[in-house]
Amino acid sequence: MVADQVFEAWAPTGGAWSDWVKPVLFAAMAREGDARMEAASRVGALVADRAAAGEAAAAVAGDAATAVVLDLGAVAAVEMGLALAQCGARPVPLFNGAASGGEARRTLAGQGTFGVCLDVGPAMMALWRGAEVLWGLRLPLDAPPVFLLDADRRTGRWTAAPGVFDNRWISLPTDFPSGIVLRERGIRRTVVVSVDGRMANDLAHTLMRWQEAGVEIWAGTLGRSPERTTVRSPRWYGWVWHGVLASMGFRRNWLGGFGGRLSESGGGMG
């Protein structure tokens, strides 16, 4: 397996949802090198329990008119996405945190990743391994989407401090297809699966737009079947770049754009 094949597995040419796959972690895999990624992806057991993911997936698996958003830990999201792929859905990774570099090397050396707000190494390895599963499934190009998010994206696991590579990120409505596109493609319902059943503020901006476009929103957790819900207008709803205020201490300018008090830039390998 090489990086191009891994990317093609997750974002197949001509796939209905391939354009939305976030490429940053796949680019990091290409930088790490195919042989090193292949070896590193075989190291260690899966963090998430694939059987449990399968059970949970069965509870939320829908039909061709259902999209799923998995707002879980990154590896759990990948594993459950693959379990839903077994049910005929297409996982769409939206992980948007940059790698600090050397993730595969550290995995092979049995070292943890320190000095990075968000360790994206496990997600990279899970995506690499998952490519084989997806190749084997031969999903139809228009299979309904399962959007994968990392629930730790806004806060990270490590506190931002001097010398720490700050790769936190937020989910924006522009990371997803619009509600209009969803409906045009036959999606009438979205099931959101989160760790605690609560809707992350950044994600609520997207879901609110989908709801306004006529897409039903359902919410659940790994252990609880989803129930229909109504998304309430989140703070700063309608501003173009709402999230800069929400998660990073940025001050939104009047259009919600850049400007204002900024969080500090982190360092690391480019």
Added chain:
Amino acid sequence: MSAIVMDTAALRATESLPAERFAAVRREMVLRHCKWDPQVGDVRTLADFALVMRRAEWRRMARLAEALAAETVAAEAELLKRPELWQELGVPRLLSRVLTGARNAGAAAGGTGRVMRFDFHPRGAAEAGWWVSEVNSDVPGGFAEASAYARLMGEALGLEPAGDPGEAVARMICQRARGGFVGLLCAAGYMEDRQVVTYLAQRVRACGCSAEQVGLRDLRWRDGEARLRDGRALGVLVRFYQAEWLAQLPRRYRWQEAILGGPTVVMNPAPAALTENKAFPLVWDRLRTPMETWRRMLPETRSLSDAPWRAGEWVLKERYSNNGDSVLAVGEGDLRMWRRAERELRRRPGAWVAQRRCAVHTVKTPLEPMRPCIGVYVVDGRAAGIYGRLSRGWVVDFAATDVAVLLEDDGDGG
């Protein structure tokens, strides 16, 4: 105002590449050339076709861009010595202090290495030539699209790009670094900025210099020299971090040094913040520096209070705006946005300028007729390549479509 579809040989669109061929170009861009935002909402940001321009037209644009760059650098040098004009530009107070430091240190506007990008738009109606709507003087981006993407599309179509600005900038950085370490700085959380510095770091390394992304808090400053926490000294700090953003950080981050530099060369230099300002044209009449090329090419620009902008035909720009995020085309956008806009314009009218919307050609593309914006890079005074974008409306923003601009021989095409 009507836009005229451009069907001359000066600028034309090719057919779309076959889907499989374009998929390979896109994959190469996202995996190896740091194009990490190929999709914004429902918009594909990489066009599967190219724009083609004759070489003679490119040479003409290159000369114009170089003349504009020379005037811009000269204006910066004068502006640096004339703080009475800074207030008119709306330069933030804390940034003014840094500029005072730059003036006292005798900072040369172009002496530390310089890259700018000028946004050209083809004139419509009966006029020939180009408008130039602004200069991205402080932190121009788009290097991967202008370099790698243009090259890949050129290979697919059998045409050449206008240049490789990524290579030109990387060489400039390495020359200034003189074998030293290169740090690249951007704001956290902005993937669109992170991808630019990651790409530049790749290009710098390919030129033989050591380069890494750094954070402000990783740097230890002493007498204008930055060192990393492990003691390595920085030869160059590439500041892909808007000066006006930095000026809003707490002083303990030592952002002042990250603008001023010293033995550690900071690119772009501090005076760039003066011409990045969209109100820059409002002070031209008070400069001794002749701005002949600029005056010929810039659409009429006024302060908000002097412009009858409610009558339409104007584009409103915040003085410090980036990537079209605070630019409004009067008559475009929904009612909710304009209600907010009205409030903001009433609250801070001085923060905005109005630029007349001029007739521009649109180009027939495989998608639809679109407005081209031809960003011409000037690196250390020499034109270095083109960053092409296409927009459906008057504002070229983060959701514009990137398009490769390629050259054909003067006798070809049509």
